[in-house]
Amino acid sequence: xxxxxxxxxxxxxxxxxxxxxxxxxxxxxxxxxxxxxxxxxxxxxxxxxxxxxxxxxxxxxxxxxxxxxxxxxxxxxxxxxxxxxxxxxxxxxxxxxxxxxxxxxxxxxxxxxxxxxxxxxxxxxxxxxxxxxxxxxxxxxxxxxxxxxxxxxxxxxxxxxxxxxxxxxxxxxxxxxxxxxxxxxxxxxxxxxxxxxxxxxxxxxxxxxxxxxxxxxxxxxxxxxxxxxxxxxxxxxxxxxxxxxxxxxxxxxxxxxxxxxxxxxxxxxxxxxxxxxxxxxxxxxxxxxxxxxxxxxxxxxxxxxxxxxxxxxxxxxxxxxxxxxxxxxxxxxxxxxxxxxxxxxxxxxxxxxxxxxxxxxxxxxxxxxxxxxxxxxxxxxxxxxxxxxxxxxxxxxxxxxxxxxxxxxxxxxxxxxxxxxxxxxxxxxxxxxxxxxxxxxxxxxxxxxxxxxxxxxxxxxxxxxxxxxxxxxxxxxxxxxxxxxxxxxxxxxxxxxxxxxxxxxxxxxxxxxxxxxxxxxxxxxxxxxxxxxxxxxxxxxxxxxxxxxxxxxxxxxxxxxxxxxxxxxxxxxxxxxxxxxxxxxxxxxxxxxxxxxxxxxxxxxxxxxxxxxxxxxxxxxxxxxxxxxxxxxxxxxxxxxxxxxxxxxxxx
Amino acid sequence: xxxxxxxxxxxxxxxxxxxxxxxxxxxxxxxxxxxxxxxxxxxxxxxxxxxxxxxxxxxxxxxxxxxxxxxxxxxxxxxxxxxxxxxxxxxxxxxxxxxxxxxxxxxxxxxxxxxxxxxxxxxxxxxxxxxxxxxxxxxxxxxxxxxxxxxxxxxxxxxxxxxxxxxxxxxxxxxxxxxxxxxxxxxxxxxxxx
Numbered sequence: 001x002x003x004x005x006x007x008x009x010x011x012x013x014x015x016x017x018x019x020x021x022x023x024x025x026x027x028x029x030x031x032x033x034x035x036x037x038x039x040x041x042x043x044x045x046x047x048x049x050x051x052x053x054x055x056x057x058x059x060x061x062x063x064x065x066x067x068x069x070x071x072x073x074x075x076x077x078x079x080x081x082x083x084x085x086x087x088x089x090x091x092x093x094x095x096x097x098x099x100x101x102x103x104x105x106x107x108x109x110x111x112x113x114x115x116x117x118x119x120x121x122x123x124x125x126x127x128x129x130x131x132x133x134x135x136x137x138x139x140x141x142x143x144x145x146x147x148x149x150x151x152x153x154x155x156x157x158x159x160x161x162x163x164x165x166x167x168x169x170x171x172x173x174x175x176x177x178x179x180x181x182x183x184x185x186x187x188x189x190x191x192x193x194x195x196x197x198x199x200x201x202x203x204x205x206x207x208x209x210x211x212x213x214x215x216x217x218x219x220x221x222x223x224x225x226x227x228x229x230x231x232x233x234x235x236x237x238x239x240x241x242x243x244x245x246x247x248x249x250x251x252x253x254x255x256x257x258x259x260x261x262x263x264x265x266x267x268x269x270x271x272x273x274x275x276x277x278x279x280x281x282x283x284x285x286x287x288x289x290x291x292x293x294x295x296x297x298x299x300x301x302x303x304x305x306x307x308x309x310x311x312x313x314x315x316x317x318x319x320x321x322x323x324x325x326x327x328x329x330x331x332x333x334x335x336x337x338x339x340x341x342x343x344x345x346x347x348x349x350x351x352x353x354x355x356x357x358x359x360x361x362x363x364x365x366x367x368x369x370x371x372x373x374x375x376x377x378x379x380x381x382x383x384x385x386x387x388x389x390x391x392x393x394x395x396x397x398x399x400x401x402x403x404x405x406x407x408x409x410x411x412x413x414x415x416x417x418x419x420x421x422x423x424x425x426x427x428x429x430x431x432x433x434x435x436x437x438x439x440x441x442x443x444x445x446x447x448x449x450x451x452x453x454x455x456x457x458x459x460x461x462x463x464x465x466x467x468x469x470x471x472x473x474x475x476x477x478x479x480x481x482x483x484x485x486x487x488x489x490x491x492x493x494x495x496x497x498x499x500x501x502x503x504x505x506x507x508x509x510x511x512x513x514x515x516x517x518x519x520x521x522x523x524x525x526x527x528x529x530x531x532x533x534x535x536x537x538x539x540x541x542x543x544x545x546x547x548x549x550x551x552x553x554x555x556x557x558x559x560x561x562x563x564x565x566x567x568x569x570x571x572x573x574x575x576x577x578x579x580x581x582x583x584x585x586x587x588x589x590x591x592x593x594x595x596x597x598x599x600x601x602x603x604x605x606x607x608x609x610x611x612x613x614x615x616x617x618x619x620x621x622x623x624x625x626x627x628x629x630x631x632x633x634x635x636x637x638x639x640x641x642x643x644x645x646x647x648x649x650x651x652x
Numbered sequence: 653x654x655x656x657x658x659x660x661x662x663x664x665x666x667x668x669x670x671x672x673x674x675x676x677x678x679x680x681x682x683x684x685x686x687x688x689x690x691x692x693x694x695x696x697x698x699x700x701x702x703x704x705x706x707x708x709x710x711x712x713x714x715x716x717x718x719x720x721x722x723x724x725x726x727x728x729x730x731x732x733x734x735x736x737x738x739x740x741x742x743x744x745x746x747x748x749x750x751x752x753x754x755x756x757x758x759x760x761x762x763x764x765x766x767x768x769x770x771x772x773x774x775x776x777x778x779x780x781x782x783x784x785x786x787x788x789x790x791x792x793x794x795x796x797x798x799x800x801x802x803x804x805x806x807x808x809x810x811x812x813x814x815x816x817x818x819x820x821x822x823x824x825x826x827x828x829x830x831x832x833x834x835x836x837x838x839x840x841x842x843x844x845x846x
Contacts, residue, residue: 550711577708624715625789 055496081592117446172223400450516599556631560644583619668743717788
């Protein structure tokens with residue numbers, strides 16, 4: 001009896017102590033020298049530019065690494081009242097689509113231009129997910145200079161990935177949709193009427209201008225992500241697919257049934273030959289092509305009407321399917337181009353495929369079957385090996401150029417480092433929390449700079465001072481130069497970053513445009529000096545040709561405008577010096593300010609709604625007399641005969 | 653009068669020819685630095701025009717009521733090309749004459765020219781720095797903004813530098829050659845013609 005009492009007591013103590021036995025979790029220690037590794041002293045520059053997608057803000061963030069400092073928010077697919085993007089007359093056409101003006105999109109992925117599989121960082125490409133488009137950003141001005149809409153596509157997620165010398169940028173559709181004339185169909189006719197189109201957009205070597213070269217009509221799967229082959233696999237492109245079940249409702253369940261989906265391998269060199277040989281079919285499709293002209297400082301939107309489509313059911317040797325376990329998300333090719341890594345987000349292993357084995361399997365017709373006449377390769381014939389027990393929910397893989405791969409694990413909220421050749425797991429670190437994409441400088445290219453890695457997380461919770469229900473998304477910077485990954489920095493980001501790329505700052509920092517030459521300003525409303533400042537009336541349109549230079553507008557007293565007139569302020573910033581933008585805003589305008597760079601002309605349209613005196617002023621603190629940089633515009637009632645008058649500095 | 657050695661005569665010729673680069677190189681430079689202009693603003697004065705950040709300097713200086721700098725501000729630009737031409741011609745003349753007096757005369761002429769340039773620069777700088785618009789936005793009691801003639805000077809938030817540029821340095825080198833010729837000539841024992 002006594003013995004039992006002791007046992008009970010011991011049991012009670014054990015229960016009481018149990019909580020202290022909870023295994024150590026995510027609050028992993030940060031070692032002492034982390035701060036000095038991310039410290040960029042005042043006046044010093046970061047080593048890398050990090051071009052980060054903004055997700056649902058439709059913009060791009062430009063971040064410095066290793067400091068994690070945000071350098072700029074660069075408007076792409078969403079209006080940006082901060083600098084008039086999408087509000088000024090010159091920029092509005094950039095956001096035009098076949099659906100008209102679209103002020104927002106969801107920007108997921110970044111591709112930095114490459115030559116021979118190395119970053120040249122001339123341009124950044126970005127995708128619009130919702131209303132399918134691809135944008136090109138000039139990295140000497142950090143400005144969106146081109147946007148092309150993708151026809152026959154919906155949910156442009158598998159985009160904008162590029163070939164190794166930026167020959168093509170691709171756009172695979174997430175949603176398969178009916179196309180052509182037969183689009184008003186019942187949703188349950190999915191299998192016969194829906195198509196998954198993959199677009200190849202050619203990029204001009206010199207100008208970077210994009211041109212929708214051809215589309216491949218693929219089966220109605222969901223296309224998720226993609227990577228071009230590089231070096232030895234140059235000429236091929238790999239697309240991950242899910243919902244090969246071809247479900248159209250409750251995909252959460254119905255698209256997760258098969259043990260294996262596919263990585264679709266496309267021989268684009270072969271496709272190019274078929275295009276040259278005239279094997280494609282021209283089909284009607286409306287999509288816009290918007291270009292920014294830096295000479296006129298304005299955009300043009302052109303409606304395109306045709307697209308060339310290749311049918312891989314007939315052209316049998318351009319599309320092959322590699323079985324890949326459980327709804328692969330990322331498909332990534334290693335720096336040599338030999339290995340293709342499929343990250344099955346519901347899979348317990350990470351399959352690594354061999355390009356050499358794939359070619360042999362195609363050569364030997366080592367097929368397990370066909371899909372609509374397109375060969376499905378045998379899994380084992382293409383497999384290099386599987387990474388065992390990597391973690392839960394593998395999503396994306398980046399490379400350090402030293403033979404290692406780094407895979408993000410969404411469900412187990414960690415990053416796993418493993419050796420590509422041996423498939424051994426070498427290290428793992430926690431992320432905070434639920435990591436999505438990873439980014440290593442040069443990571444997707446043939447020449448990674450294996451020094452840092454950034455994890456972009458989907459959940460933030462308690463990482464920073466709380467800000468109500470909506471939180472910033474968190475990112476972590478790791479030092480990956482040693483055997484073990486080391487957490488250096490935890491920082492909040494803008495929007496919801498998905499993919500990002502980084503490259504050495506030295507590639508572009510000395511090529512930055514500092515201001516626009518006023519003599520070369522070809523905007524039809526540009527002024528070359530203060531003498532030409534004037535106001536002209538054309539019917540009910542009033543054109544104000546205005547100059548801004550420290551610290552005045554010319555003209556700054558305007559009369560003779562009536563309620564209901566369409567007033568256009570064409571403001572030219574005459575400054576010819578770096579970092580002297582001028583702003584322009586007028587009371588009651590139903591639009592955003594203009595932010596005009598030195599040497600540039602921007603136009604604001606304003607329709608005054610009432611009579612009175614309307615002040616306008618410079619919104620960018622430009623000089624010691626910035627607060628004096630202002631003017632008045634008099635609005636008279638509709639039909640008034642107030643004389644048109646304008647002046648600067650005249651006192652009666 | 654005493655004839656010059658061949659080498660001394662050649663030195664006169666070189667000094668005369670070294671005036672020619674004045675047509676293609678800047679003669680004077682003025683630089684300004686401020687906290688907002690860590691990279692500096694630089695203006696170069698050539699034989700007949702200005703170059704560099706003239707517009708930015710004007711933009712900054714209009715607040716304190718300084719005149720707008722422009723080519724029209726320098727009447728020297730209309731005749732300096734001829735003055736320089738005459739100097740080259742006289743230098744070649746001195747070489748051809750080859751007498752001691754021609755060397756001395758050319759040296760004195762060049763020195764006077766240099767002095768005249770400095771006086772002219774000072775006169776311009778004084779005018780530019782003192783002749784301020786009474787309606788200027790920023791007025792500092794008792795403050796004038798005359799740039800330094802040669803060297804550095806602090807003017808409000810700016811540090812100003814003024815000094816000779818490439819063309820002048822070449823010219824000064826030529827004058828140095830003339831001095832060398834004079835010294836050589838003084839110490840020559842006989843009229844030994846080399």
